[in-house]
Amino acid sequence: MSTITQTITEPLRTLQLRSESPEKTEKPAFKGTKYDHDKDAGGAKDSEYPYAWALPTFNNTTYPPLTPYEHKDPGLEALKHENPREFLQNAQVSDLTPRFGADVSGVQLTQLDARGRQQLAKFVAERGIVVFRDQDFQDQSPEWMLQDWGSFFGRLHIHPTSAHPLNHPEFHLVYRDMSKTFNYEFTDRFTSSVWHSDVTYEEQPPGLTTLFLFDSPASGGDTAYVSQVEAYKRLSPSFRAYLETLEVVHSGVEQANFSRAGNRGGTVRREPVENVHPLVRTHPVTGEKALFVNKQFSRRIVGLKQEESDAILNLLYDHLAKGVDFQVRVKWTPRAVVLWDNRITAHSAIVDFDSAQDGRRHGARITPQAERPFLNKN
Ligand SMILES: O=C(O)CCC(=O)C(=O)O
Numbered sequence: 320m321s322t323i324t325q326t327i328t329e330p331l332r333t334l335q336l337r338s339e340s341p342e343k344t345e346k347p348a349f350k351g352t353k354y355d356h357d358k359d360a361g362g363a364k365d366s367e368y369p370y371a372w373a374l375p376t377f378n379n380t381t382y383p384p385l386t387p388y389e390h391k392d393p394g395l396e397a398l399k400h401e402n403p404r405e406f407l408q409n410a411q412v413s414d415l416t417p418r419f420g421a422d423v424s425g426v427q428l429t430q431l432d433a434r435g436r437q438q439l440a441k442f443v444a445e446r447g448i449v450v451f452r453d454q455d456f457q458d459q460s461p462e463w464m465l466q467d468w469g470s471f472f473g474r475l476h477i478h479p480t481s482a483h484p485l486n487h488p489e490f491h492l493v494y495r496d497m498s499k500t501f502n503y504e505f506t507d508r509f510t511s512s513v514w515h516s517d518v519t520y521e522e523q524p525p526g527l528t529t530l531f532l533f534d535s536p537a538s539g540g541d542t543a544y545v546s547q548v549e550a551y552k553r554l555s556p557s558f559r560a561y562l563e564t565l566e567v568v569h570s571g572v573e574q575a576n577f578s579r580a581g582n583r584g585g586t587v588r589r590e591p592v593e594n595v596h597p598l599v600r601t602h603p604v605t606g607e608k609a610l611f612v613n614k615q616f617s618r619r620i621v622g623l624k625q626e627e628s629d630a631i632l633n634l635l636y637d638h639l640a641k642g643v644d645f646q647v648r649v650k651w652t653p654r655a656v657v658l659w660d661n662r663i664t665a666h667s668a669i670v671d672f673d674s675a676q677d678g679r680r681h682g683a684r685i686t687p688q689a690e691r692p693f694l695n696k697n
């Protein structure tokens with residue numbers, strides 16, 4: 320989510336839920352195993368809304384600094400499979416563009432065994448972002464989503480500042496409704512778009528990331544994605560070679576200060592960190608190189624003069640933001656689940672809807688950490 324562009328103006332416990340607007344589109348009947356949400360709804364209980372358990376809350380819990388962990392990418396296992404796309408054998412797959420993005424129907428993520436999940440990790444690494452339609456994912460228990468699903472792909476990240484469901488800090492929530500209690504804020508900017516990859520200030524930023532919506536406006540609130548692999552390939556060989564010598568400071572300080580200044584929930588659960596990562600990174604499964612900079616968290620190229628660093632970073636931010644020929648825009652449909660590889664794909668929320676007229680948008684992200692970014696120069 321566009322983490323610096325959200326603010327909380329009052330505790331979510333007082334959230335007034337909007338009644339469904341009559342023109343809202345009908346959602347398909349639920350077919351999977353029903354989870355008893357009321358059991359876990361806690362302070363956010365709302366019998367009208369089946370996803371009350373996932374409404375945003377804040378508490379005062381704080382966490383110590385993250386420690387390194389050894390990430391074994393499940394996608395590596397799929398390299399050994401004879402047919403690494405076996406899990407898609409009964410699915411309909413269409414590429415969103417020739418080299419970036421895919422849209423898949425006819426496979427239930429909840430039904431994938433370990434082998435299928437390994438293949439999924441490789442597939443998402445290859446396509447950058449994949450939409451899975453008509454899933455029963457949203458109606459699984461939060462424990463299943465986190466422990467069974469998310470933890471399979473890596474250690475679950477707890478966001479330092481964002482809201483989470485009452486008893487489940489490992490979800491990062493996206494939320495906007497007419498009560499204005501939890502809002503994207505861009506009144507002092509032309510646009511809501513903030514291209515970023517998530518929490519790149521961490522020593523081990525996320526890899527395979529899952530985002531899904533519980534509720535959304537009938538139209539609007541699409542999510543935009545950009546391929547940092549294709550963006551890298553567009554650069555001239557000599558510029559690429561130079562960029563491969565550089566490292567960048569990524570910082571969580573502004574995000575924490577924004578929260579401390581009374582925005583969002585005013586929460587800083589873990590003290591902010593800064594980490595230095597290669598400007599170009601290698602994906603451990605595909606071996607592909609990708610630009611690894613984003614305007615939200617990258618701050619400074621190590622060892623360059625300020626003007627040099629600013630000029631190169633701004634050039635790359637512009638390149639990523641403007642390259643419609645290596646971007647896709649995902650239109651959410653009820654029960655869609657989107658997976659992206661945060662190592663090689665950046666994204667931006669698109670706030671083109673007004674919740675008072677168009678309805679609530681409520682989603683959750685599961686964010687497993689991956690390896691420390693590295694570059695194989697050859
Ligand atoms: O709300 C969205 O479309 C994207 C939110 C986002 O940036 C995230 O979940 O990481």
Ligand SMILES: [Fe+2]
Pocket residue numbers: 320321322515516517666
């Ligand atoms: Fe994000």
